[in-house]
Amino acid sequence: GIQVEQSPPDLILQEGANSTLRCNFSDSVNNLQWFHQNPWGQLINLFYIPSGTKQNGRLSATTVATERYSLLYISSSQTTDSGVYFCASEGSGNTPLVFGKGTRLSVIA
């Protein structure tokens, strides 16, 4: 099945800095999503982005399906951006999402 790898595993940023998180996947995908897991464990949907580029405020994401990677950009980071960011993808049909191991982001004031 699909394998998902995320990098870096950990990231510490000064407030106001920008960052790029990467997600590589092993096969063609029909679905690629980015999530932020908050301190209470809830997964917050950030982007549904099997291909192309999307932006939402300070966050944006790009998926290059032909090269099997996706990037999540965080600009002007804030302490509230801290947490774990997961990338997840699925291959075909109504198969479940496979998650990467996540990037643990800490934004310090």
Add this chain to the structure above:
Amino acid sequence: GAVVSQHPSRVICKSGTSVKIECRSLDFQATTMFWYRQFPKQSLMLMATSNEGSKATYEQGVEKDKFLINHASLTLSTLTVTSAHPEDSSFYICSARLATMNTEAFFGQGTRLTVV
């Protein structure tokens, strides 16, 4: 986006008892729901796929007799942890989709189970 509601959010139970976790799609019908488990500082691992009106499909290594899944309607799937033991303590989270293919998945709030 679509709303998936999971209940309870937190439960503490004694070793040997059973615990039921509910997952509801509030504003859409879901023929398929997925159950994941997450241990501290780890990623989400798929446990099983819940299919409305038929038996669940379990991932390798997940005991179907211990983790009973029932998907009796298009909006409700339940996960029952039977004869719980401390090693079953974990964060359980469900997921559902709007349609059968190529659509965004939404997740419940998760259930933190502690077995004492």
